[in-house]
Amino acid sequence: MARLELDDVTKVFDTSAETIVAVEELNLDIKDGEFIVVVGPSGCGKSTTLRMIAGLETVTDGEIRLGDERINEKSPKDRDIAMVFQSYALYPHKTVRENMAYGLHLSTDLDGEEISRRVQEAAEMMGIEDLLDKKPSSLSGGQQQRVATGRAIVREPSLFLFDEPLSNLDAKLRKHMRTELSRIHAEVGITTVYVTHDQEEAMTMADRIVILDQGMLQQIGEPKEVYHEPVNRFVANFIGSPSMNFVDVELERNSDGSGTLVGEDFSYEVSSRLLQPLDPGTTEVEFGIRPENVTIDPDAPTEKSIETTVDVVEIVGSDNFIYLDLAGEEFRVRTPSEIEPSEGETVRLTFDEDDVHLFDSVSGEALVHGLPGADVSATAEQSDTTAD
Amino acid sequence: MLNDNKRSRALLYAGIVAFALFAVVPYYWVIRTSFLTNIAAISPDTGFIPALGKLTLESYTQIWDRFAFVTFFRNSVIVSVAATVISLFFAIPGAYAFARLDFPGRKALFYTAVFTIMFPWIVLTIPVYEVFYFLDLVNTIVGVIVALSIFVLPQNIWLLQGFFRQGIPENIEEAALIDGHNELTAFLRIVLPLSWPAVAAAALFAFLTAWNNFLWVFVLTTDEEVRTATVAIYYILGSDVLREWNVLMASLVLLVAPPVIFYGLSRRYVGEGLGGTPG
Numbered sequence: 001m002a003r004l005e006l007d008d009v010t011k012v013f014d015t016s017a018e019t020i021v022a023v024e025e026l027n028l029d030i031k032d033g034e035f036i037v038v039v040g041p042s043g044c045g046k047s048t049t050l051r052m053i054a055g056l057e058t059v060t061d062g063e064i065r066l067g068d069e070r071i072n073e074k075s076p077k078d079r080d081i082a083m084v085f086q087s088y089a090l091y092p093h094k095t096v097r098e099n100m101a102y103g104l105h106l107s108t109d110l111d112g113e114e115i116s117r118r119v120q121e122a123a124e125m126m127g128i129e130d131l132l133d134k135k136p137s138s139l140s141g142g143q144q145q146r147v148a149t150g151r152a153i154v155r156e157p158s159l160f161l162f163d164e165p166l167s168n169l170d171a172k173l174r175k176h177m178r179t180e181l182s183r184i185h186a187e188v189g190i191t192t193v194y195v196t197h198d199q200e201e202a203m204t205m206a207d208r209i210v211i212l213d214q215g216m217l218q219q220i221g222e223p224k225e226v227y228h229e230p231v232n233r234f235v236a237n238f239i240g241s242p243s244m245n246f247v248d249v250e251l252e253r254n255s256d257g258s259g260t261l262v263g264e265d266f267s268y269e270v271s272s273r274l275l276q277p278l279d280p281g282t283t284e285v286e287f288g289i290r291p292e293n294v295t296i297d298p299d300a301p302t303e304k305s306i307e308t309t310v311d312v313v314e315i316v317g318s319d320n321f322i323y324l325d326l327a328g329e330e331f332r333v334r335t336p337s338e339i340e341p342s343e344g345e346t347v348r349l350t351f352d353e354d355d356v357h358l359f360d361s362v363s364g365e366a367l368v369h370g371l372p373g374a375d376v377s378a379t380a381e382q383s384d385t386t387a388d
Numbered sequence: 389m390l391n392d393n394k395r396s397r398a399l400l401y402a403g404i405v406a407f408a409l410f411a412v413v414p415y416y417w418v419i420r421t422s423f424l425t426n427i428a429a430i431s432p433d434t435g436f437i438p439a440l441g442k443l444t445l446e447s448y449t450q451i452w453d454r455f456a457f458v459t460f461f462r463n464s465v466i467v468s469v470a471a472t473v474i475s476l477f478f479a480i481p482g483a484y485a486f487a488r489l490d491f492p493g494r495k496a497l498f499y500t501a502v503f504t505i506m507f508p509w510i511v512l513t514i515p516v517y518e519v520f521y522f523l524d525l526v527n528t529i530v531g532v533i534v535a536l537s538i539f540v541l542p543q544n545i546w547l548l549q550g551f552f553r554q555g556i557p558e559n560i561e562e563a564a565l566i567d568g569h570n571e572l573t574a575f576l577r578i579v580l581p582l583s584w585p586a587v588a589a590a591a592l593f594a595f596l597t598a599w600n601n602f603l604w605v606f607v608l609t610t611d612e613e614v615r616t617a618t619v620a621i622y623y624i625l626g627s628d629v630l631r632e633w634n635v636l637m638a639s640l641v642l643l644v645a646p647p648v649i650f651y652g653l654s655r656r657y658v659g660e661g662l663g664g665t666p667g
Contacts (some may be wrong), residue, residue, distance in 0.1 A: 054562075054566060055565075055566075056562050056565065056566075075565070075570060076562075076565040076566045077565060077566065077567070077568040077569065077570070081566060082566065083562075083563070083566050085559040085562070085563065086559075087557055087559050088559075089557060089559035089560045089562065089563040090560075090563075091560065091563070091564075091578060091582075092560075092582065093581055093582055102567050103566070103567035103568055105568075106567055106568030106569065107567065107568030
């Protein structure tokens with residue numbers, strides 16, 4: 001168990017054809033025992049970061065420290081890590097038992113008895129005792145995943161690395177394994193870095209989420225924090241499903257400090273409290289609102305609502321996803337299942353000022369959140385159950 | 389009345405049978421002729437399927453008595469096996485490097501290696517002879533082994549690098565690195581055992597290529613003691629004014645038998661090796 005620090009870590013792939021900066025000056029400080037999920041779209045540098053920590057890629061610049069010791073130059077086997085790959089990477093010519101024991105045989109001087117005791121223990125933890133004498137090719141995807149995780153656990157390393165370990169499983173099994181992995185982490189308490197492209201996995205499993213885009217750190221924070229206070233438009237868009245609505249609006253200010261957000265087809269009055277942190281010269285902003293914060297209310301006051309036409313209604317059972325047309329742009333609303341407007345119908349949408357986010361329309365930086373730093377546990381629960 | 393589906397199936401099978409016969413008949417003819425006497429072999433009365441009484445082992449015993457076929461076969465086996473082993477010894481690490489490592493000139497080197505497979509070797513016979521003469525390797529078994537090893541090396545590299553590239557996931561090697569191997573031991577202990585089918589396939593092709601090689605052995609040897617069976621057949625063919633077809637065909641059967649047996653033994657692995665799936 002150990003603390004993991006990344007200090008200005010940079011990775012540049014220098015091929016003859018082009019130079020790609022995969023990771024740029026990444027700084028992370030991961031506490032002992034923490035479960036960190038690194039999330040981002042494909043090509044954001046998350047896997048490269050993980051592979052640098054594992055020692056499978058060299059570090060172009062910067063320093064990686066594990067337990068206060070620089071590990072940049074150490075070979076993977078000397079780093080005291082275990083890794084679970086997306087493809088599981090089990091040795092096809094070895095049985096499950098041999099797969100799990102192999103690392104211990106190679107890198108420790110434990111005797112055979114101790115090794116088989118630890119393999120047995122890890123197998124019990126993963127529920128794969130009856131698979132120990134089988135070859136990987138005769139196992140299902142879910143079983144292979146368990147074996148791969150078991151192979152990592154048995155090592156009792158300082159650091160677990162997971163590279164999209166659940167991506168090859170079907171949706172139901174993925175959710176089950178998600179819970180399972182969280183349980184195991186709670187049980188063994190080993191520092192974990194988990195890479196995924198799935199924001200839902202990140203939200204449900206992480207102690208803290210690291211969001212990367214184009215090799216650069218966007219935000220690091222607890223799931224609730226990145227959900228409620230995204231630092232920029234990218235994070236706001238990436239976290240949450242369906243993703244946040246963004247509308248370009250003009251800001252008209254009144255003398256008392258309050259103002260109006262004026263869009264193409266609507267205007268929405270906001271109080272001075274929301275606008276107070278803004279630079280007085282700001283006139284154009286991008287306003288963001290999450291689909292789950294919008295309600296359909298025919299009686300809502302005009303100055304606090306938007307009128308649009310329903311395009312598509314998606315019924316998922318627990319909720320309805322309603323896609324509306326707002327000045328040619330798609331606007332998403334998530335409603336309880338009993339609210340089911342017909343397609344083509346004009347509806348009135350409203351939302352609370354506390355749920356509004358304003359972003360700089362040029363840089364995408366978050367300017368103000370409706371409810372900064374408030375207790376937001378109730379709504380965070382809801383986001384955890386967001387559909388795939 | 390046949391329906392369309394059945395009729396097209398019948399036509400398909402008829403076509404397959406026709407092509408199969410077309411392909412098989414020459415082989416049948418070789419075997420048939422090898423079991424006849426010299427006269428029966430060229431007599432039109434013998435027929436396509438000769439009477440049982442006309443069959444004889446005479447041509448095979450003649451080969452045994454008249455030619456040093458034991459020497460030729462021993463030479464063939466020695467040079468083919470040696471060339472297979474030596475070329476694999478260099479091709480396995482070479483192919484692995486081409487498949488996995490990124491080093492300057494990798495592409496140029498690889499295409500040079502592959503290009504030599506397509507190269508008309510006959511163009512090279514004189515320079516090759518010069519080089520081997522200079523090295524004092526002409527008319528020696530060692531010289532033939534060296535020549536054939538070089539000859540089969542490119543195809544081995546080409547076959548194996550494709551397998552390493554597609555058949556062995558890089559993640560497995562990476563898992564081995566994390567489990568406690570270094571690059572070399574990961575290759576020897578994890579990659580190589582998994583590559584067994586591909587190595588067997590490459591070995592088979594190397595053996596066949598070396599066994600069947602005529603040109604280089606013909607150019608590099610003159611003495612009977614170092615002659616291989618493939619080249620020996622040429623001397624049988626060219627040695628008589630009145631050609632003894634039965635003897636020629638019998639020696640052909642003998643020549644083809646070892647590769648066929650070798651293939652039969654390794655067939656189980658070869659399919660897997662070419663399919664590109666490990667273990």
